[in-house]
Amino acid sequence: MTSVFSFFLLAGCAQQHSLQEIENSSSSFYGAINDRGELFSQQSVPGKVFAAQLNCDDRADFAAPLNYRVDKPILSSAPSQAPLPSRMNPTRNTLPLSPGDMIEIMMEYGEGFNGSYVLDNLGLLTLPILEPIHASGMSPRELSQRVEIALIKANIFRPVTASVYVKVLHLAAIEVPVTGAVFQPGRILINNKRANNEMDQRVVAAGDYTHRRLLSEAIRGAHGARPDAKLDQVILIRQGWQIEVDLTGILSGLPVKDYPLIDGDQVIVPSTGCFQPHLVRPSQITPKGFRVFMSNLIDSAQNNSSAAVGPYATNLPYGTKLLQAAVSANCVGGKEWTNASRKVMLASINPITNQTQVVERSVEQLMRQANRDDINPYVMPNDAIACYDSNITNIRDVARTIVDVLSPFLLF
Incomplete structure (x- = not known):
């Protein structure tokens, strides 16, 4: 009688919502390849930055990332959009001077x-x-x-x-605003060189060269281009004039005109609205690696320290998929009969819609259908990965809990 009472007591106190399937409000997970992309409207920079009253409702979009569509004109602050004149043309051999030079x-x-x-x-x-x-x-x-x-x-x-x-x-360090389909839009400091013996020799020599004041360096300083970036139409705005730059050769190995930048330039990376898997790889304009958040609180590893989930496990190369990240978190392996039914949860923020998306996959499903992108998606920077116990482990822990509850009554 006491056993039955304890069972129903535990069943009533258990969190049943943890057994329900996770639902996402977004149409598709960011990383799905065969979808039609996300539809978003052209955003503009918020007009109000600071409000006089203590009401932040009119600043809900402050510092929101801008997603520039390539099917709509991208206008700068200048009234004219004519090509760059010869005096401002960055294709000339001499790099224009900037403050601090x-x-x-x-x-x-x-x-x-x-x-x-x-x-x-x-x-x-x-x-x-x-x-x-x-x-x-x-x-x-x-x-x-x-x-x-x-x-x-x-x-x-x-x-x-x-x-x-x-x-x-x-050539001094300069700050360049970079926005659009990059992981961290904002003002990027490039060409921040430290003084050394080589710099002293360069000061004596005529002229100066730097590979850190280029267009690609500004995009990399913004944590790289996202998988939805349109790299064949990167916008460079200088003194009110703009040009389109094709940077796809950086990924394909073809020659690329990497324009040198000066102070006051603005870089815009448009978005296609679709996930492009060929951009998910380390390169000069994409991340080489990134940090993820992992939790491996399973029965065989009571904490991340004993599970060897350290800084090397949470720093993954760009292009890592969910199965590889699960192996890095020690979610795969162990006793096959009792641990094969583990589950892995992936939480990610869609950079286009700015919505948090959560998917749950079985470890067995990941291993057997690793070639399916909808089952085994790409892991993006700052994603969260958590491992859940198998059903056998859950039943065993419930039985242990029942025994712990009944032990005081059996002593009488």
Whole structure:
């Protein structure tokens, strides 16, 4: 009688909702290949950032990630969308100057002007006696001509003697806003080089080269392009003008024009709205690896430490699927008769719809149907993976609980 009473008591206190199937409000899981994609509207940057009243309802979309559709025009803040003019064309060989760049001015009979200069935050070049000269966005040759004109207008040099040479010593770090189909949109700092002996030698040499002030580096600084990115139409906006850049050659091995960036540039990676599996691989513009959250609180491993779920297990290479992540979390293996019916839960946030999606798969199903993408989806950065015990383990724990409850009564 006591056993029956204890059984119904445990059954009434058990959380029955844990036995129900997980339902998702989204149409499809982010990672499904054979779907038609997500339909989303063109979003705009929120007009209000700070509100005077203590009401945050009108700022619900503040800092929301922007998903730019490629079937609609992408407009910048400039009134014109004509191609880049020759003076701003990034295809020219000389990289325009940016605030923070270090240059050297050299001229004959110019002892009071020769020396090294750094462009200030506004991109101005400050020379003795002269008014500040706007140098940002100019090539060294264009800046030298502007300095010559300024010296002639100030009656310091004659036209025949005003010959100025501008030498680039060091390209500074710049901040570039990157938005669209990237994992972490925002302002990205690129070309942040530390001082060393090689840099001292470069300052002495004429010119400077950096591989960290390129378009691909800005996308990688935003944690890489997402699988729904349209890489053949990446938008580069400079001083109100925009061009489309094809970066698909980075993944296919074909030649790519990787444009150098200057301060004030803006990068937009449009979205196709569809998951593209060929983009889920490490590359120069996609993540090499990422962090996931794992929990392996199963009977054979009472905690993550004893289950060897450490930092190396939770850092996975880009392109990892759910079965591989389950093996990394030690959810696969063990006693076949008692542990074969384990389950794995995957929680992920769809970056397009911004909805949290949860799927549950059987370990046996993952192993036998690993080739099906709907059963074995890709794991994305910051996903959560948890392991659940098998049915036999659950029944055994229920029996142990009943014994623990009845033990005090059996002593009388």
